[in-house]
Every structure is written in structure tokens, then in C-alpha cells.
Amino acid sequence: MTATAPAPATALRAARVPGDGFHEGPRVLRRLPDTWEERPYELFRLVPLARTIGARIEGVDLSRPLTGALRAELDRALLEWKVLFFRAQHLTADRQRAFARHWGELETNPLLAAGSRADVVRFDKGDTANPTFENVWHADVTFRERPALGAVLQLREVPPSGGDTLWADMAAAYDNLSREVKDRIDGAYAVHDFIPGFARFTPPERLAPFQEVFPPVEHPVVRTHPVTGRRTLFVNASFTTRIVGMDRDESDRLLRHLFQQAHVPEYQVRFRWGPGDIAFWDNRATQHYAVNDYGPHRRVAERVAIAGDRPY
Template sequence: MHYGSRVLDRLAPGAEENAYELVEIRPLTPHFGAVLGGVDLTRPITDALAAELRQALLEWKVIFFRGQTGFTADHQLALSAVWGPPEPNPFFPKTGTAGVSRLAKGAEAVGNKNIWHSDHSFMAAPALGSVLRAVEVPEAGGDTLWADMAAAYDNLPADVRERIDCLTAVHDWEPSWGALMDDDRKAAFRADWPRVEHPVAVRHPRTGRRTLYVNEPFTTRIQGLSDAESRELLDLLVLQARIPEYQVRFHWEPDSIAVWDNIATQHYAINDYYPRRRVMERIAVAGVPLS
């Protein structure tokens, strides 16, 4: 098909665009991803600013801030609280600040997030969003890509959309995080983190917009289909994140911050900077069951 043949719209159907008084919106693509200017996130976030930040994330799905000198883990927690409480990842290393995970990559630990995914989809209530700040970045390389999975859903052929609207899929951490665990450790994690099911096309919990919700590392099969049918359909659906028309790319600089809607997007951390060092700190925002 001709990708992009349907209108790529950053707004949910029926939504109206709001004017912004406290932030400046600088789109990175016409429909997806924007840098927000005129904001100092080291200062207290007022109710009015929080409302505009929430609106911007719903419209643009991933928002970026640059030049946030002096931004600390405490500021990051205050920013993530605009959307909700933190949701720790059970597999991530923690920092000294509760809710913050430190992701340090370089010669001693090669980056391994270079696969399209949605954070915490293996949980019954996946993270609503994530807040990521650059602590140390290479001069070149280490960019991150995001894909708009509502646009991906909208541009599927009509018969595929109709087929997947009533299907659910199994999500599981074991094929990815469990790959380096022994059987005893996997059994211990399995007791706390059983396999879960989510709709293949979820209704976004805040906009109601249909969004494609399967990803390569965590979605293992589609229920109600034979193994061969499940594999064939999953292969088609996970490839949608790789279509450039649905993507935005961000080059990290010191004191940069990204906030993304984890239900509406997938992301991919480009691992092209080895053996240079890249250190990031992330907070995930607690989610809700999807329907």
C-alpha cells in the first residue's frame, strides 16, 4: 500500500487543538514529535504549565526539552508527576533516587535497546509514559527514534484493521529479559510477573484513539489463531513501527529531556556509539489496564 495515504493527524478524532500560552511548540514533523521551548523545568511546575504539558503530550505523543541546565533527578520526578506516580521496571538498575532507573552504556556495557518496543507492555497495567533525561551523551550518535502507532493503525488496510480490532495478544518479558537468566531466577520473576494479554489495537486510555499495540520483544503470539497465522500477522504488525512516515528522530545533547506517551508510541535507541559512553536516567509513569 501507499503508506501515508490516510491523513496523519496528531489529534484524536473529534479533538480540538488548544492554543498554548506558556510553552512554545516547535514541531519536528507535521504530525508527530515537538520540542517545547520557553520552559525552565528546574523551577516549580504550576498547575497551568502542567495542563499545557499534558495537552502537548496528547497532541504530539513525544515532547522534548533542551538546555535544561541544573535539571536533577528530583526535577525529573516532579516532571513525571505531571502525568502520574513512577512505575519501576523490575529489570532495570536503580539509582539512589526512588523511581529513577540509570541506563549506562559504553565499552563496559553495550547498548541493547536497539529494537522497537513499548515500555512495560509485559505488565497488566503498562506504563502510560516515560521521562528520559540525558546525563552523559556522545558528541555523535546515540539518537533515539519514536514511532506513532496510532498513525500506524490508521494506515493499515481496512480488512486488517477490522480483523485485529477484536483480537488480543500475549505479552511476556521472558524472551527478552529472561534470555540471560538461569531457570531459578526466571521462576522467581515469573511468580511476580505472569504473562498478560492486551488488545492488539487498544483504545488509548486518555484519548480513546485506536492504537496498534504489539511489539517485537514482548508480544509473543496473537490469541485465537494457529501458530502459523499468529506469526504471519505479528510479522506484519510489528513491521509498522519501521515505516519512516510514522517516525521522529531526536539527537541528544547535554541537558536534553524526552517525555513520551508509551501507549501511543514505540521507540528505538540507536546503538551506533560504541565504545563511547551514553548515560541516561528514566522514570516510567504508572499505567492502567488497557481495553
């Protein structure tokens, strides 16, 4: 019997996508460190909203002082889920501040409008209001030597549609970088500066007096979370200007690639707000994106931020 010769392979034309482009395809979605021991929550019900990030907490009244046990369990939930949501809490500014102070001292931000207290930032947005940090992925105040540990945001007035906020898990973003990119950024430092982010919506004469207050700082491109030990991607499109030791073109190309990682849907959770809702997020592990799609309606939010430590 004569064997049939194999059919010739079909020749394909040469084709490639840019080497530093956006990866498409399956991703590793690891919510916790490999050594982390999970335990059930005993003092509330936790409802996951996405695979690695975001959970709703039920059965907790934040208008009442936290016990030590409840604070500890909420802290564990924050570390495990990166952002926690509490529906219809309707806290006064002082109660919101008191809740946040369980995690540390509160910081002020003279570059943003204050609410009833100096450490309460108020975002009051309507059709004619000035833009702020919307429509851009960022982590808060990375231009400080000690960026915020986290923040507690409450919606005072909610538009009839739109105005959602998204958060991205930057540990998942780091996990899925290529080996080549990890090798280039592990041990690298980047410069963070308040001017690029604020210059989008603030005139130069208002920013100039703060240049000496907030000089550029350097932080690791890959941060180690001080509690979980997770490696997290710690650059963002609002404040990171260049990677130390690289020429400008190389730094720009690499930063564009790293900034893109927050845009991956698998790393994200999206929250539709209701009046009095609270979001409490870990600024060391996440970036967030406020969606400005609600004009001409009004959206009013108040935020308190918790002082953090120096990234390493």
C-alpha cells in the same frame, strides 16, 4: 475515413508481492482525532519536529515547580504530539521525579539497573557494557497488567556522535492498516511476556525469580487511548508473543506484519540528544527505538516511568 484500430495491449507476465508484506506508497497522516479542537499554546513555544509526532518545547524551565495551568498545557501538548523534547534542562534525579509525578505515581522496574532512587532506571552504556533495550522497536513494560502511562528520560552523558532515539506514532500505524487486517485484529487480544525482551541480554537464572512476579498478560491488539479515543496498534517485538485464538503460524505471520508498522519513516520522529535534554513520551500511543551506534563512547541516561492503567 477509416478508423485506426487501437494498439493491442501489451501483455505483462504474472507477478505479485506476498500478501502480508510491507506496504509501500502514500499514507494517511492524521495527527489528531477528527473531533479534537486545537488551540494555541499560551505558556510556551511549541516547535513541531515531524508531521504527526514529536515537538520541542521552548521557554519552560523544568527545574521549577509546574503551575496547574502549565501542567495542563503540557499535558495537552503531550496528547497532541505524543513525545515532547526539552533542551538542556540538567535536572537532578529528584527534580526529574517531581516533574513526572505530575502525571501519576512512579513505577519501579526490578529487572533494570537503578539510579539514585528505586524508581529511577539508569542506562550507563559504554563499549563493554551489557546491552539493554536498544536496536528494537518496543513500548515500555507492556508485560504488566497496567503498562506505563509514559516516561521521562534525561541524557546525563552524550556520545560525540550517534545514540539517537526514535519514536513512532502507533495511531498513524493503525490508521494505515488495510481494511482486511483491521477486521482481523479489531477485538483481538495478544499475550505479552517479559521473557523474550529481557532474555536477549539477561541470563535465565536472573530472570527465573521474576516469572511469578510478572506472569504473561493479555492486552487488546488495538488499544483505545483513554483520553483522545484514538485507536492505536498495541503489539511490539519485545514482549508480544502470540495472538489469542490463532494457530502459531497464523499468529506469527500477522504479528510480523504488525511489528513492521513502527518501521515506517512517515510515522516517526528522530531526536539527536544533547547533555541535559529531556524526552517525555506517551507510552500508550508510541513505540521507541534507541540506536546503539555510538561505541566505543559512553552514553548515560536516566528514566522515570509513570504508572498507567489497564488497556482496553
